[in-house]
Amino acid sequence: MELDNLSRRLIERFQHGMPLCPEPYRAMAEALDCTEADVLDRLARLQAEGALSRVGPVFEHRRAGASTLVALSVPEARLEQVAARISQFPEVNHNYRREHRYNLWFVLTGPDRAHLSRVLDEIEAETGLMPLDLPMHTAYRIDLGFPLETLR
Template sequence: MNLDLLSRQLIDRFQHGMPLCPEPYKEMARILGCREAQVMACLDAMDQAGALSRIGPVFEHRRAGASTLAAFAVPAERLQQVAECVSQYHEVNHNYAREHFYNLWFVLTGPDRPHIERVLEALENETGLVPLDLPMLTAYRIDLGFALGEGP
C-alpha cells in the first residue's frame, strides 16, 4: 500500500500513545489538523489494505492478571478442530498455526495463575493433547516503532 500523508502522520504520531480520552479519534484529528471523519476513513482504508494489524492499547499484563504462551502438537488432520476448540475460550487472545512439532500456539489471559491452569487442564481434557505452558518469567520491553518521517 502506498501511504498518503495522513496515513503516515497517523502512524508516526500515534503508533506509540493514542490519546487517553473519551473521544480519541476526535483528539487525533485535532492534533493533526483534520476532521474525525478523515481519521476514521484513513484508518479504515489502511485496515482494508492490510496495513494495520490492530488499533488498541498494550497492557502490562501482570497488573491486570496472569497470562501464558501455550502450544499444542496437533496431528495435521485435527488442527482445524483443535483450533476451534481453543478459540471458544474467552481467555484466548489469539491462536495461530506454525510449521513445527508444536504447531498450534495461543496466548491465554486470566485473573490469576490458578485460573490459567484450570483452562489449560480443560483444554487438555477436551482435546486429549498436553499443552506446552510457557509463562513469562522476565519481561523484555522492545519499543518497536517505524518512523515514516511525516509526523508533526
Template structure:
C-alpha cells in the first residue's frame, strides 16, 4: 500500500501520544498543517484500506477496572456465528482468529473481576463453549510503534 504524505506524517507522529484535549482532531491538524476534516478523512481512508486497527487510548487496565485474555476453541463451521455473538458484548475488544485449537481470542474489560466472571459465564451459556480465562499475571511493556521513515 502506498501512503500519501499526510497519512505517513499522521501515522508517524501519532502512533503514541494522541492529544488529550476537547478537540484532538483540530490539535492534530494544527500540528500537521492541515484541517481537522483532512485528518478525519485521512483516518477514514486508512481504516477503509485496512491500515488502521483502531484510534484511541490504551489504558492501564488495573487502574481502569479489570481485564483478561480469553480463548475459545470454536469449530470451524461455527466460527463466524460465535465471533458475531462474542462481538456483541461491550466488554469485548481485540477479537481475532488464531491457527490453533483455541482459535478465537479476545480481551474482556470491565469494572471488576466479578463482572468479567459473569460475562465469561454468559459467553459460555450463549455459545456452548468453555472460555479459557487467561488473566495477566505480569505486565511486559513493549513499544508497538513502527517508524515509517526509510532506514539506511
C-alpha cells in the first residue's frame, strides 16, 4: 500500500500521542496544516485498507482500574468469528492471532477485577472456550511505533 503525503505525516506525527483535548482531530489537523475532514478521511481510508486497526489511547492499567492479558485456544474454523466477537467488547484494547495452541490473545481493561471476571465469564459462555487469564505482575513499557521510511 502506498501512503500519500498527508497519511504519512499523520501517522509519523501521531502514532505516539494524540492531542489530549476536547477536539483532538481538529488539533491534529492544525498541526498538519489541513482540515479536520482531511484527517478523518485519511484515518477512515487507512482503516478500510487495513493499514490502521485502531485510533485511541492505551491507558496505564493501574490508573484505569484493572487489566489482564487473555489467551484463547480457538479452533481454526472459528478464529475469525471469535476474534470479531472479542473485538466488540468495549473492555478489549486489541486482539491478535498467535501461532500457538493459544492462538487468540487480547487485553481486557475495566474498572476493577470483579468486572473483568464477569467479562471473562461472558466470553466463556458465548464462545464455549475457556479463557486463559494472565494478570500482569510486573509492568514493562514497549514502544510499538514503526518508522515509515521502511514502507516506501
